[in-house]
Amino acid sequence: MIEELVQTGLARFEYQNFVYISVASERVTLAMECAADQSGAAFWEFHDRFLVERSDAASAEQLIDFAVELELDEDVFTECYTSAKHQDAIDERTQAARALGVYYGPAVLVNGKRVGITFDAIFAAVVAASIH
16 A cells, blocks of 8 residues: 555655544553653554553553663653653644544545545545546
């Protein structure tokens, strides 16, 4: 999809990290942002572990332990997480998503309209939008 749509200039890929359903989502979203402060790869490691694999994220301790497992600086991560350093930005993205009618993911929007998440659905929507 990146090759066919983004690299050809037909579309752009944008990932928005926002709170989608639960308190656990709030914690993971904040942890992802704090991880990204130290490592872009760690952001995606948190994403995969807690959002894709749906590993339990019941406590701050689990998130901090995972940060340590990823060899992030524990003190820096913990300070970021406990101070909720990124909370305002997360709240803004969450409100923006809600305004677009997005409450959970994955969600794909083409020109502000939600389309399917399969390659064929996305490709057709992008092509149709580029013709108009």
